[in-house]
Amino acid sequence: MEELLTENEIVKILEEARKPEYQEDYLFSLTSDKLHIFKVSKKGLIFIHGDNHTGMEHIQLRHSITSRKLFEKDGSFDNPTKFNLAPVEYSFVADSIYVPENLNSEKNVRPEMFDLYIGDFKQRDGKVFSYRLILYRSTKIVHTFFLTNSSKPFNKKINLPVRQGWSSGKWDTMSGLQTFSINYLDLANIVRFTIFLRCIPKIRKERWYLIVNDHFGTPTFTHYLHEEDMKNIIDTPFRMEILDFQDLSAIDKKIKNIIKGTYEFEKNFSLYSEYKYQ
Structure with missing residues (x-):
């Protein structure tokens, strides 16, 4: 109230x-x-x-x-x-x-x-x-x-019933591997989705994944999203800052469709098509 x-x-x-x-x-x-x-x-x-x-x-x-x-x-x-x-x-x-x-x-x-x-x-x-x-x-x-602009120019492009948290990151000093996570939480502060990013300098690739949790916050499955060329090696804290304000609408749209039950999983992930967001 x-x-x-x-x-x-x-x-x-x-x-x-x-x-x-x-x-x-x-x-x-x-x-x-x-x-x-x-x-x-x-x-x-x-x-x-x-x-x-x-x-x-x-x-x-x-x-x-x-x-x-x-x-x-x-x-x-x-x-x-x-x-x-x-x-x-x-x-x-x-x-x-x-x-x-x-x-x-x-x-x-x-x-x-x-x-x-x-x-x-x-x-x-x-x-x-x-x-x-x-x-x-x-x-x-x-x-x-x-x-009050109706276009909401500074809002996230995809409106979700979960909120995007702040990113976290790790750097393996031996291999140079960087990993980043961005949690999406519901009103009860339970993590329902996690964007997981692996930056692999040895092969100059970035691999993006989506971890999908149940309503208790327990991981149900990890869904591979896509791979990108690694253009630059960015220090972990700076990359975290970029991720916090990066346009993630393409992934947000996938999250929204998973929540609605309309997401079309790739052939290798078809067994997860029965997943129901609660």
Whole structure:
């Protein structure tokens, strides 16, 4: 259940935000408590640490491109829009949206609680994105802030009922073999799929596999996907960083079809066609 700020909490935040130190343009505070203030923008917008339901924590978990959290809504899996902003950029972009002409009462579904601003922001590369800024009513405390482009340009191309975790990697110093794993977890944090990559410098090949687990997280079978030429030998930590944001939509599509029971296994893997995702 959604837990928003109480009237007493709002009063405390507004009183704290009046302190002179928050007027420093380049001050970003290290925060850990729900009511701690991360930043007060030039226009006075107040970004609090918050939690899963409101403030910076909510914004980052739900809308940051780095978030690996899975969301559920009305019995199905939600796919909130993502953006590629760093936390220190939030206040700058939000200030550009916070102008009187962007105040929108028609699309505000909870006017008794919030003020809604909708506007466009032009990035350095010339691309224009539409954002929604939601403030607690008659205050400048930011409840949430997110990109609203229907194309969802920074979301994964394939929407899955599992979330992609962070990659892990190993390097065998004797053979030079590198192995990488990317887990896909369900709402109960059970690993349901694992992308497994072997980089073999001796033959300059990369071999990709998909490990499919049952609903307990126990491996059921490993499915060979494809082989690629190894163009460069990349240090393990850097390759992990690349994998974390690489377009894996071709593999994601296979995962989606396996979940739906519509994936056509190759001849040698036809015995796994009876696998049912639960």
